[in-house]
Amino acid sequence: RKEVEQDPGPFNVPEGATVAFNCTYSNSASQSFFWYRQDCRKEPKLLMSVYSSGNEDGRFTAQLNRASQYISLLIRDSKLSDSATYLCVVKERYTGRRALTFGSGTRLQVQP
Amino acid sequence: DGGITQSPKYLFRKEGQNVTLSCEQNLNHDAMYWYRQDPGQGLRLIYYSQIVNDFQKGDIAEGYSVSREKKESFPLTVTSAQKNPTAFYLCASSATAPSTEQFFGPGTRLTVL
Numbered sequence: 001r002k003e004v005e006q007d008p009g010p011f012n013v014p015e016g017a018t019v020a021f022n023c024t025y026s027n028s029a030s031q032s033f034f035w036y037r038q039d040c041r042k043e044p045k046l047l048m049s050v051y052s053s054g055n056e057d058g059r060f061t062a063q064l065n066r067a068s069q070y071i072s073l074l075i076r077d078s079k080l081s082d083s084a085t086y087l088c089v090v091k092e093r094y095t096g097r098r099a100l101t102f103g104s105g106t107r108l109q110v111q112p
Numbered sequence: 113d114g115g116i117t118q119s120p121k122y123l124f125r126k127e128g129q130n131v132t133l134s135c136e137q138n139l140n141h142d143a144m145y146w147y148r149q150d151p152g153q154g155l156r157l158i159y160y161s162q163i164v165n166d167f168q169k170g171d172i173a174e175g176y177s178v179s180r181e182k183k184e185s186f187p188l189t190v191t192s193a194q195k196n197p198t199a200f201y202l203c204a205s206s207a208t209a210p211s212t213e214q215f216f217g218p219g220t221r222l223t224v225l
Contacts, residue, residue: 044216104154
């Protein structure tokens with residue numbers, strides 16, 4: 001079983017739509033969670049951190065469900081520029097691994 | 113401007129040759145990382161370094177080697193022992209390891225012919 005699992009998509013949505021992605025993680029001791037965005041053939045960049053109480057940044061809302069071990073990303077009023085791959089990222093606690101663990105990503109294509 | 117640079121952007125090599133990928137950062141970060149990304153897949157950790165003169169194997173270290181002689185530099189050598197070296201290689205750094213945020217370089221696309 002992968003440590004971090006995501007639906008690869010693609011999610012094809014029209015402009016203005018609301019779209020949500022989920023990500024599940026296997027290590028219950030995982031400490032911190034993030035969403036990164038990666039444009040085609042480019043490097044990943046931090047989109048937002050995910051806090052236990054949920055957090056919002058403009059059109060983006062991230063939520064964490066520790067009991068079910070998943071995090072989600074909601075994008076409202078989708079723009080063409082939102083088309084990218086969204087990577088779910090986990091930082092583990094109490095392991096020798098001192099690096100982040102990346103999911104394979106969910107591809108979003110926003111269509112005009 | 114502060115950031116991470118990787119060179120070259122594209123690299124072609126013949127099978128059986130070793131090749132070294134460059135990664136330099138001027139962010140004064142202690143930790144540096146190398147990842148490999150294959151088409152349609154996530155990032156897989158090759159090696160990481162928490163501090164100068166120290167580094168640890170990641171999930172797929174076989175066929176790769178690194179050095180960390182300077183804080184700013186973390187070169188990756190892809191050796192002939194790496195069975196499938198063609199991939200997109202990403203270098204990253206963070207203030208500490210583990211960190212809440214990693215900053216990535218633009219990547220090097222290596223093609224072995």
